[in-house]
Amino acid sequence: MGTEVSAQLDAAPPVKARLAPLAAVLRRRALQAVGVVLLVSTACFAIVQSLPGDIAFRIAAGRYGYDAVTASSAAAVRADLGLDQPAWQQLFGWWADVARLDLGKSLVTNADVGDELGLSLAASLQLAAAALLLACAFGTAAGAFAARHPGGLVDRATDAGVTLARAFPPFLLGLALILVFSVHLGVLPAAGHGDGGSIILPALTLAIGLAALFARVSRDTIAGILASDYVGFARTKGLSARLVYLRHVLRNAGVTLIAYLGVQALILIEGVVVIESLFGWPGLGHALVHAVFWRDLPMIQASALALALLVVAINTAADLAGLAADPRPRNRKAFQ
Amino acid sequence: MTSLSAIPTATGPATAHPSPAPGRRWRTWHSTRSLGQRLALALLALLAAFALAGPLVWPDHAVQDLSRFLETPSLAEPLGRDHLGRSVIARLAHATQLSLLLALLCVATALTAGAVAGIAAAWRGGWLDVALRGLSEALIAIPALLIVLIFSALADGALWTLYLGLALAQWVEYFRLVHARSALVLAGPAVEAAGLLGLGTVHIVRRHLWPELRPLLATMAAFGIGSSVLALSTLGFVGVGLKPPTPELGLMITEAFPFYSEAPWMSLAPVLVLAATLAGLLGLRSKETP
Numbered sequence: 001m002g003t004e005v006s007a008q009l010d011a012a013p014p015v016k017a018r019l020a021p022l023a024a025v026l027r028r029r030a031l032q033a034v035g036v037v038l039l040v041s042t043a044c045f046a047i048v049q050s051l052p053g054d055i056a057f058r059i060a061a062g063r064y065g066y067d068a069v070t071a072s073s074a075a076a077v078r079a080d081l082g083l084d085q086p087a088w089q090q091l092f093g094w095w096a097d098v099a100r101l102d103l104g105k106s107l108v109t110n111a112d113v114g115d116e117l118g119l120s121l122a123a124s125l126q127l128a129a130a131a132l133l134l135a136c137a138f139g140t141a142a143g144a145f146a147a148r149h150p151g152g153l154v155d156r157a158t159d160a161g162v163t164l165a166r167a168f169p170p171f172l173l174g175l176a177l178i179l180v181f182s183v184h185l186g187v188l189p190a191a192g193h194g195d196g197g198s199i200i201l202p203a204l205t206l207a208i209g210l211a212a213l214f215a216r217v218s219r220d221t222i223a224g225i226l227a228s229d230y231v232g233f234a235r236t237k238g239l240s241a242r243l244v245y246l247r248h249v250l251r252n253a254g255v256t257l258i259a260y261l262g263v264q265a266l267i268l269i270e271g272v273v274v275i276e277s278l279f280g281w282p283g284l285g286h287a288l289v290h291a292v293f294w295r296d297l298p299m300i301q302a303s304a305l306a307l308a309l310l311v312v313a314i315n316t317a318a319d320l321a322g323l324a325a326d327p328r329p330r331n332r333k334a335f336q
Numbered sequence: 337m338t339s340l341s342a343i344p345t346a347t348g349p350a351t352a353h354p355s356p357a358p359g360r361r362w363r364t365w366h367s368t369r370s371l372g373q374r375l376a377l378a379l380l381a382l383l384a385a386f387a388l389a390g391p392l393v394w395p396d397h398a399v400q401d402l403s404r405f406l407e408t409p410s411l412a413e414p415l416g417r418d419h420l421g422r423s424v425i426a427r428l429a430h431a432t433q434l435s436l437l438l439a440l441l442c443v444a445t446a447l448t449a450g451a452v453a454g455i456a457a458a459w460r461g462g463w464l465d466v467a468l469r470g471l472s473e474a475l476i477a478i479p480a481l482l483i484v485l486i487f488s489a490l491a492d493g494a495l496w497t498l499y500l501g502l503a504l505a506q507w508v509e510y511f512r513l514v515h516a517r518s519a520l521v522l523a524g525p526a527v528e529a530a531g532l533l534g535l536g537t538v539h540i541v542r543r544h545l546w547p548e549l550r551p552l553l554a555t556m557a558a559f560g561i562g563s564s565v566l567a568l569s570t571l572g573f574v575g576v577g578l579k580p581p582t583p584e585l586g587l588m589i590t591e592a593f594p595f596y597s598e599a600p601w602m603s604l605a606p607v608l609v610l611a612a613t614l615a616g617l618l619g620l621r622s623k624e625t626p
């Protein structure tokens with residue numbers, strides 16, 4: 001944090017050297033994605049092998065209802081889904097299917113998992129993006145405000161807010177919001193998807209927890225930058241407070257905040273799983289919880305894979321944005 | 337209080353000398369803690385006492401008396417009875433015990449496994465290092481709740497799957513921290529000198545690695561207990577964790593919520609226990625200097 005970002009833009013290095021850090025980021029994240037896929041798909045397969053009882057009966061119950069389950073309907077399910085092959089054959093078949101992006105059919109609804117996944121992915125992305133935008137905007141604004149006067153009222157309020165947000169887990173926060181806005185005030189729908197306003201409560205619930213963390217990090221970062229030598233010098237040479245903020249504080253704080261965004265990805269995705277189940281938002285988390293409930297293995301695997309890969313994707317985006325905002329790694333490579 | 341808070345950081349004096357006499361260590365610890373940390377400690381002690389003694393005072397959490405459903409709080413039943421006429425305080429005590437014990441067990445398992453794997457990988461290097469780091473790199477990208485969810489699909493939310501899932505989700509963090517720290521310590525001159533003197537593995541771990549790792553691991557364990565309690569109750573709340581007759585904080589919140597307007601104490605009690613646990617663990621953390 002000692003040197004300043006924007007001062008090192010001269011002496012543009014050759015294109016190949018500039019691309020080296022980019023390639024390193026992409027390689028690392030691609031390997032991570034492969035590892036994630038292998039872990040999740042193998043775990044899902046291990047589950048299907050060790051399930052107590054006969055999975056065919058469970059699936060038959062999901063398909064035809066509990067009253068219609070008989071030995072013959074279970075046998076029909078078993079033959080239909082190839083559940084009678086040896087385990088290792090099924091595992092290789094499983095991996096090959098995943099590699100071909102053939103995620104199979106839902107054991108319960110018999111619909112193509114890929115199609116269902118597309119819908120839930122869109123819903124989840126919508127929710128996550130709304131929450132992230134809200135959190136970023138309010139969190140960094142509060143943090144920047146608090147950093148102006150360390151120890152002041154706003155600073156202490158954000159500090160208390162962070163503790164409160166950590167002590168009240170997302171699902172309790174969501175419940176409280178439903179109680180206030182849907183039950184008592186009756187201004188916002190408590191659950192559902194599509195009609196106007198239904199995204200507000202889930203996005204707000206997710207955003208409050210994230211915003212508190214953003215506020216904390218941006219406050220510490222900006223307070224550090226404001227106390228630094230280069231900001232002191234910029235002030236001494238007569239730049240206005242606004243220009244100091246725009247030229248020297250924003251970009252330097254951005255580098256740290258972007259890196260922190262990657263860390264937030266895990267919290268965001270965990271929150272998505274919980275909040276979607278709470279509000280009945282038809283996204284990946286909702287699909288996953290229901291699939292776990294019904295032992296719908298292809299659906300568990302597909303939604304878990306999508307959620308985990310979403311984390312990798314957000315991290316990759318954060319890495320790339322960090323590279324774009326911070327020229328230091330690019331130049332360092334060039335001088336080696 | 338001003339003279340106490342003037343002492344800069346908690347990690348200074350208490351950890352610089354690895355092994356003072358027990359009495360002195362307590363006094364050093366005590367004098368370097370802020371008011372908030374002592375309040376947090378008191379809160380946690382209170383919760384622990386409730387979790388340990390509560391189930392003995394109110395042993396039967398499953399006895400139903402349907403004629404007494406939604407009974408209001410009284411002296412004999414401080415939190416009244418729930419919609420099935422079960423004692424709420426008995427259920428709360430058992431739920432608190434379950435949450436705290438399971439969280440402690442998960443963190444102890446994850447910490448031991450992560451620390452051993454981290455030290456082994458940093459020490460031995462080679463294929464062990466590569467394999468463990470590759471595994472951790474993939475695991476770190478999977479949200480803990482996702483791992484626990486996948487595991488809970490294994491056996492209908494049985495207790496052991498939750499334990500296994502939580503421990504598996506958490507060991508990576510300890511592994512990464514211990515690996516990074518012990519790689520630094522092991523490459524240092526102190527360990528080299530100890531090796532030249534032939535002081536052996538046990539000595540190096542006890543005198544060089546452990547004092548360095550202990551404060552970090554303690555902080556992480558406090559967070560880990562909090563997130564385990566939270567994960568357990570979240571899964572119960574969503575309906576894929578422990579199954580209904582079991583007294584569990586998240587389940588109790590779900591069950592009590594429909595009766596929110598008739599019996600608000602019923603849903604508030606588990607919420608307060610959960611929030612107090614998380615706030616207490618959060619408050620233990622030493623105040624970082626800005």
